[in-house]
């Protein structure tokens with residue numbers, strides 16, 4: 001078990017449909033790990049289990065060393081999440097959204113204000129703190145969600161297809177920023193079906209039909225092929 005994210009023999013089924021068939025991995029802090037899989041591979045199911053929206057009858061999850069079943073509050077306090085569907089209140093300002101989240105985590109107002117300013121500044125969003133989320137473009141909304149996910153200083157950051165619907169420039173900006181966060185010591189798990197978001201130096205987990213098909217350094221896994229060609233040659237389908 002590490003100070004990052006540990007998943008052991010995780011299984012989940014929706015009725016007769018086996019969505020996860022015994023998934024194992026162990027992610028260390030300070031690394032960007034891409035969870036790559038085509039639609040239906042089981043990424044969202046895994047994210048739901050990691051965030052405790054679903055509870056697995058079998059298997060074990062530990063966040064920063066805290067078991068999600070035995071110590072859920074500590075485990076969830078160590079986890080930052082950017083969900084696939086935006087969850088900001090459109091009629092509140094950026095700062096109000098973040099203050100609300102900070103209050104949920106029990107942060108005193110002064111501490112919350114300082115952390116929010118710091119997080120927004122890092123994402124070049126400080127000058128938009130007073131704007132209503134409804135007035136922001138998709139890229140700025142995503143940055144706000146990322147800032148929010150960092151306010152309680154999690155050890156593990158989980159993102160479920162965070163660039164869906166964004167233009168190329170916003171996608172590149174968010175991807176680069178999250179790589180920087182990993183370099184600064186965060187344990188990052190980034191679920192995607194877009195191979196161009198994965199760098200050769202990233203750890204790669206390939207999920208296919210509810211199972212881990214490959215786990216290692218991206219460059220070593222793909223070898224001389226592009227990542228999409230590698231996936232096609234292994235599975236006969238496109239990622």
Ligand SMILES: Nc1ncnc2c1ncn2[C@@H]1O[C@H](COP(=O)(O)OP(=O)(O)OP(=O)(O)O)[C@@H](O)[C@H]1O
Pocket residue numbers: 014017018019037038039040041042043044045046193
């Ligand atoms: N509520 C549900 N009931 C039945 N089957 C489901 C349910 N949710 C997901 N599944 C099935 O479980 C499998 C894994 O789905 P999941 O949504 O986790 O995949 P995914 O990799 O996140 O795909 P996507 O990128 O489309 O969200 C798929 O075959 C899907 O059809």
